[in-house]
Amino acid sequence: SQQGEEDPQALSIQEGENATMNCSYKTSINNLQWYRQNSGRGLVHLILIRSNEREKHSGRLRVTLDTSKKSSSLLITASRAADTASYFCATDARGSNYKLTFGKGTLLTVNP
Amino acid sequence: DTAVSQTPKYLVTQMGNDKSIKCEQNLGHDTMYWYKQDSKKFLKIMFSYNNKELIINETVPNRFSPKSPDKAHLNLHINSLELGDSAVYFCASSQVATGTTEAFFGQGTRLTVV
Numbered sequence: 001s002q003q004g005e006e007d008p009q010a011l012s013i014q015e016g017e018n019a020t021m022n023c024s025y026k027t028s029i030n031n032l033q034w035y036r037q038n039s040g041r042g043l044v045h046l047i048l049i050r051s052n053e054r055e056k057h058s059g060r061l062r063v064t065l066d067t068s069k070k071s072s073s074l075l076i077t078a079s080r081a082a083d084t085a086s087y088f089c090a091t092d093a094r095g096s097n098y099k100l101t102f103g104k105g106t107l108l109t110v111n112p
Numbered sequence: 113d114t115a116v117s118q119t120p121k122y123l124v125t126q127m128g129n130d131k132s133i134k135c136e137q138n139l140g141h142d143t144m145y146w147y148k149q150d151s152k153k154f155l156k157i158m159f160s161y162n163n164k165e166l167i168i169n170e171t172v173p174n175r176f177s178p179k180s181p182d183k184a185h186l187n188l189h190i191n192s193l194e195l196g197d198s199a200v201y202f203c204a205s206s207q208v209a210t211g212t213t214e215a216f217f218g219q220g221t222r223l224t225v226v
Contacts, residue, residue: 040220042220048212048214097168098208099157
């Protein structure tokens with residue numbers, strides 16, 4: 001069964017605003033990752049947060065993880081038009097043989 | 113230099129044909145994957161090889177047969193193509209021996225079965 005579910009499915013904001021995307025999952029995990037996919041391209045890894053971490057930063061990205069609620073959020077601050085893409089969370093469940101299970105993604109549109 | 117490269121980028125073929133997609137990674141990773149992304153952008157794992165050994169084989173029709181001649185290559189052969197096979201297929205790799213599943217993806221192969 002699908003592990004990750006992103007929310008919202010689509011998000012449209014103005015340049016300079018912050019964008020927050022959420023992800024929920026179902027089973028115990030080793031880590032949770034976020035990926036970006038530009039239209040017609042492959043996925044690009046953004047950030048990984050381990051199950052024993054609660055928050056992680058990378059540039060304009062901030063990821064939180066709440067294992068008690070089985071949820072994560074990705075915050076992109078000061079968004080730019082170039083951030084327009086689909087964002088996916090992916091979980092690596094314990095005992096899954098390194099299988100990454102992806103959510104359905106959030107389509108983020110940043111309007112100039 | 114492209115880290116994970118797959119060919120072809122586009123593939124249009126008729127129902128019933130057999131086709132192959134090739135993937136190569138130059139990252140020295142020990143694990144390679146095939147994912148299928150459908151028209152709703154849902155990404156689902158199909159196969160995974162670790163050091164040339166098959167370790168993940170999801171519920172995929174027998175018409176799909178992966179082959180890993182060495183750690184740097186993972187090809188996907190599809191027999192008797194059906195309309196429902198139309199999708200974008202992504203190859204990816206990671207170095208799980210270091211304890212991470214961070215994956216590097218190829219650009220995808222858009223398969224259209226007509």
